[in-house]
Amino acid sequence: MARKQFVPLESxxxxxxxxxxxxxxxxxxxLVDVLSLDDPDLLAFIPRPVLGLIFIFPGTEAALANIAAQxxxxxxxxxxxxxxxxxxFRQTIGNACGLYALLHVAANGTAREIAMEPDSTLDRLFHEAIPLDPEGRARVLESSTELEAAHSASAQQGQSTPPPADVETPFHYIAFSKSYKSGHMYEPAGYVKGPRDLGLVCGHDEDLLSDNARKVLKEYVEREGEGMGDISWGFNLMALVSN
Structure with missing residues (x-):
């Protein structure tokens, strides 16, 4: 069976x-833009606590080599x-890493307690998928017509013309989440073998833009941008917040 492909989301x-x-x-x-990891004035505009982060980066040769090494x-x-x-969630749908990043920030940390309305698509998906192993979860997401319809509608909302679904996007989305159990900061990217523990344990009152978390994020950006010159090019960061 051919791999299911979605039209990618604009960041x-x-x-x-x-x-x-x-x-x-x-x-x-x-979700709101994070315009700086250093400027206290720009950081002050972001509602706190930050419940999850979605990071967008170009799939350069250096970035893909780092992923392969890990x-x-x-x-x-x-x-x-x-x-x-x-x-x-293991990603089995092409060009849908933005969707998987969104699911990861909604399913983890304190976001999960307020992420969805009862009996909504998200509520039903999580209740069906989360008890299963990664293969079972992947099948639940692949077979959801509601998920596909919502994603398709959102992919048409961008300011630029979306590419065809069978054209691989040059950018990648990943999530950063905090475990509601242990406080560990994770990178749960769907296109790799599993979630990666980033080695930081956030305190109960620490969110994902705390001083310690921002240090981890800056190290991540520098690593992914190695060999690219100006590492600010092509990178974007969004925060999931509660209004």
Whole structure:
């Protein structure tokens, strides 16, 4: 069977917020741009606490080499259900890494407590998928016509003309989430073997833009941008916040 392909999403917080709400996400939640990891004046505009982050970066040769190096040291993830520290969805739909990043920030941390309206698409998907292993979760997402319809509508909202679904996008989306159990900061990217623990344990009152978390994020950006010259080019960061 041919791999399912979606039209990629434009990296606009209004589009991601719209998709979240189309899926039945709470109207208390929205995504906003993070314009700086250093400037206190710009950081002050972001509502706190930050419940999740979505990072967009260009899939350069150096970035893909970093991913491959990390993957060579990793074992496939097999977690399932309430026993796992972080909820992870394996990406099996092409050009949908933005969707998977959105699902990861909504399914983890304190966002999960307010992320969805009862009996919404998101509520039903999470209740069906989260108890399953990664393969079972992937099948639930692949077979959801509601998920596909909501994503398709959101992909048409961008300011630029969206590419055909069978054209691979040169940009990648990943999520950063905080475990509501352990406080560990994770990178649950769907296109790798499993979620990656970033080695930071956030305190109960620390969110994902705390001083410690921003240090981890800046190191991540520098690593992914190695060999690119101006590492600010092509990178974007959005925060999931509660209004």
């Amino acid at each position: 606009d917080p209004l589009i991601f917020t719209s998709l979240l709400h189309k899926l039945g996400g709470s109207d208390k939640l929205s 993957e060579s040291k990793s074992a496939p993830y097999t977690g399932a259900g309430e026993a796992e520290d972080i909820v992870w």
